[in-house]
Amino acid sequence: MKIRIDPARCDGYANCVIEADEVFEIDDESGQASVRRTGVPAELAEAVRRAEASCPAQAILVED
């Protein structure tokens, strides 16, 4: 699973951190979310999908 955040779209809503804080983090200074790990274990795949669907800015791109 490959996860990318489009910085041009990310608007710092933090919904991704809420859905999967093992995978996403947010920086207060920039107001931007980022992916905190490479390689997502299978048990987090569903949470990542939820984060993707919960992003109000549609900034999360997930590829299997």
Add this chain to the structure above:
Amino acid sequence: MGIVVVGGGLAGTTVCRELRRRHYRDEIVLLERETADPYDRPPLSKRFLQGRAEPADIGLPHARELSELAVRRLPGTTVAGLTGDAVVCDDGRALPFNGLVIATGSTARRLPGQPDVRGVHRLRTLADALALRRELAEARSMVVVGGGFIGLEVAASAVALGVDVTVVERAALPLAHAIGPVAAAWLTDLHRSHGVRFACESDVAGFDIADHGVRGVELVGGERLRADVVLVGVGAEPETRWLAGSSVPLADGVVCDAALRAAPRIYSAGDVARWDHPIFGSIRAEHWTTAVDHARTVAANLSAELAGGEEGDFREAAEIPYFWTEQYDVKLQLAGWVAGHDRVEVIENGKRRAILYGRGDVVVAAAGLNHPAFVARQRKAIAAGTRWSDALES
């Protein structure tokens, strides 16, 4: 016969997508009141109003998926009633269902005696936003009636367009009931620093009208405010009129249990749903995130019920409510439920500001001004039932 979803907003369209993700194979019919393709509402009061986004920019991405998901869309459909196992449309058509999802959202309230003249607006739909945007482009002065989230977001957008804004608010401080007096004062001060005037503890007595257009408002007490445009932002009401007299229980929304079930095979999601939150009790939340959270729970529970599921197969809508508002360069984010809090702790961390709200010995809400990491962290703490004293130490 399959599932009928009433409401083409975020909650209704997300239910459709989640049902298919759960491999629900029978027919799904989506009844949409509007004819525009499903769109996202939060930008309407912000970048859309400021002319930084167009209708094509705010479409919901899963609206495009609906045809691939074999969802039968019926745009421009107004529902009029509900019988035992069919939704009745205002043209008399009856749509039978096995399962029903009520996601009719809410409608912007009007003021008593609000005239239908040029310059007087509400903001709920894309059509509302287009009409308001057109007139704001020409306007020099604006009165916003009601200092709620919509009203204050529109005020900030109008300031960005160079319009002179006065907010008329019934309470002593706008938003105090929603976010508490401390955060409310932060936002009001922010507006004042941008030149917005507030007439608090004031009410509109009438409208000044000439040539079928608004010229201003008159306040109780006689003061007159000039306005080329007036926005009435006095809250929203759940859209339940079509359910009057049906088997669905109503009380400021569709009354549901913790699983969002209103009656056998009938569920509700989004603004219109009043449900038993496992932590906060009977609540209704007009939030973007709640619509998505509800949609997942409803899709899971309705498909389980139709597949003959047992009591234990149903999940509760236990997510901690979460919303944001954007005004000028500030984003206020709030997780939890503020109503009923009896203590606050204000945390000032350099230029970042945050508030914890407690009730008895537990944390019930957290707000941050440009402080998303704090709010995301505290949302988790609220879900875990963190004690007030432990939260203060962290």
